[in-house]
Every structure is written in structure tokens, then in C-alpha cells.
Amino acid sequence: xxxxxxxxxxxxRMNDEGLSTVTVDPAHVSMLSAIIKPSDDCIPDDKERMFCxxxxxxxxxxxxxxxxxxxxxxxxxxxxxxxxGKMTFxxxxxxxxxxxxxxxxxxxxxxxxxxxxxDLKAIYDCHFENLTFKIEDDTLIAEASNENDSxxxxxxxxxxxxxxxxxxxxxxxxxxxxxKIYVKFATDRPCLLIPQIKxxxxxxxxxxxxxxx
Numbered sequence: 636x637x638x639x640x641x642x643x644x645x646x647x648r649m650n651d652e653g654l655s656t657v658t659v660d661p662a663h664v665s666m667l668s669a670i671i672k673p674s675d676d677c678i679p680d681d682k683e684r685m686f687c688x689x690x691x692x693x694x695x696x697x698x699x700x701x702x703x704x705x706x707x708x709x710x711x712x713x714x715x716x717x718x719x720g721k722m723t724f725x726x727x728x729x730x731x732x733x734x735x736x737x738x739x740x741x742x743x744x745x746x747x748x749x750x751x752x753x754d755l756k757a758i759y760d761c762h763f764e765n766l767t768f769k770i771e772d773d774t775l776i777a778e779a780s781n782e783n784d785s786x787x788x789x790x791x792x793x794x795x796x797x798x799x800x801x802x803x804x805x806x807x808x809x810x811x812x813x814x815k816i817y818v819k820f821a822t823d824r825p826c827l828l829i830p831q832i833k834x835x836x837x838x839x840x841x842x843x844x845x846x847x848x
Contacts, residue, residue: 640809641667641839643690646731649710650683657735665806668737669837677834684710687729693717696724738840744827746798747819748775750790752811752830758786759808765844766807768820769799777818779804790818798822801844810839 641658648655654677655670671677696717700706709716715726746768755777758766763779763786770776775790798821810816810828820826828839 644687644729645690646687648685649679651679651681653677653679657737659735664842666737666840669835671835674834687731688715688726693726740825741819744819744821745796746770746794746821748790748793749815749817750777752814752816754788756811759804761786763804765801766804767799767801768818768826770797802826802841803844806841
């Protein structure tokens with residue numbers, strides 16, 4: 636689902652380290668890096684494969700199952716086969732020209748902390764276009780406003796450097812999965828959104844909107 640929110644044809648890599656993706660949205664506003672590590676629920680073989688899929692078709696098929704259902708996924712040169720033993724779905728594979736590189740910005744993002752996903756979703760649900768992350772008086776804040784309305788959400792502070800930066804709420808909402816999300820940012824720099832999801836390591840880099848534009 637995370638990859639589909641970025642781009643409908645995400646590139647995936649499957650090997651003995653798990654199933655991973657690095658995906659850039661078409662507008663180049665956000666970028667996702669995620670990996671599902673091997674576990675009882677994800678047992679990849681040791682042959683590395685890199686491919687792209689039509690995520691919308693795959694997600695529509697997977698919606699027939701609950702999170703606890705076990706599925707077998709097999710890859711050939713041209714198709715992905717997904718089956719529970721009774722129902723089988725075969726999906727054509729696409730192949731990437733190159734694997735994107737996720738920038739290493741974390742050392743430059745010295746402000747941040749943790750929010751409840753529910754609280755940030757409230758900003759999106761109230762139809763605010765942009766969201767500001769800031770640290771002010773040792774308090775981590777997410778806020779949004781327009782000519783008539785405003786909303787302020789407080790989080791648990793991590794990095795304490797004073798900072799303020801504006802981001803498009805529609806893209807922030809794409810990262811709002813699970814119950815908690817960690818945010819790292821700096822003034823007028825991209826932010827990292829790190830949803831806390833079981834068995835998945837994911838981070839989304841999001842470009843800022845400069846407030847004096």
C-alpha cells in the first residue's frame with residue numbers, strides 16, 4: 636500500500652534480505668524506501684530478482700484476503716503468481732531501467748519526534764492543504780491553518796533544535812499508517828516520515844514548500 640501511494644508501478648527487489656522497494660512519485664515531491672524483512676510471514680528464496688508491478692491490480696486482488704491469510708508468491712521471467720492454493724492470480728511483470736538511490740539526509744535533520752497517526756490524520760480530514768512541523772519552546776508541534784480555521788497537534792519531542800518547515804498535507808497523509816509515526820526535519824529542508832509498522836522498515840522523504848514563495 637505504501638508503494639502504491641507513491642507510484643502505481645513500483646519497482647521491487649526480492650532476495651534473501653527480504654522484499655524491498657525504492658519508489659519516487661511522478662511529481663518528484665516524495666520518495667519511499669521500504670523493506671519487509673524475512674520472517675514467518677515472509678520467506679524469500681536466495682535468488683535476487685528486480686522487477687516492477689501494476690500495484691493497483693495486485694492490491695485489488697489482495698483485498699480479498701485478511702492480514703492473517705498466508706499466500707505463496709512465485710516469480711518467473713514474465714509473471715508474478717500469487718495463490719492461496721484455491722485461487723491463483725498471475726500478474727505481468729515490468730522491468731526497471733535503474734534502481735533509484737534514496738538520499739542520506741538524516742544527519743542534517745536535527746529536529747523531530749513522534750506523533751500519533753490519528754492526530755495527524757485529523758489535519759488531513761479537516762481539508763488543510765499544508766502542514767507545518769516545528770519545534771518551539773522545546774515543544775514538537777504540527778499545525779495547519781487557512782483564512783478561517785486552524786488546528787494544532789503536539790507530539791513527543793526527539794531532536795530539540797529549533798526549526799520550522801512546511802509540507803503538502805496530501806503527501807504527509809500517504810505515510811500515515813499504523814498508530815505512531817516518527818518525523819525528522821529541519822528548516823526548509825526535506826523531512827523524513829517513518830511510520831511504525833510491524834515487520835516493515837519504511838521511510839518517506841518529502842520535499843518542503845517554502846513559505847515565502
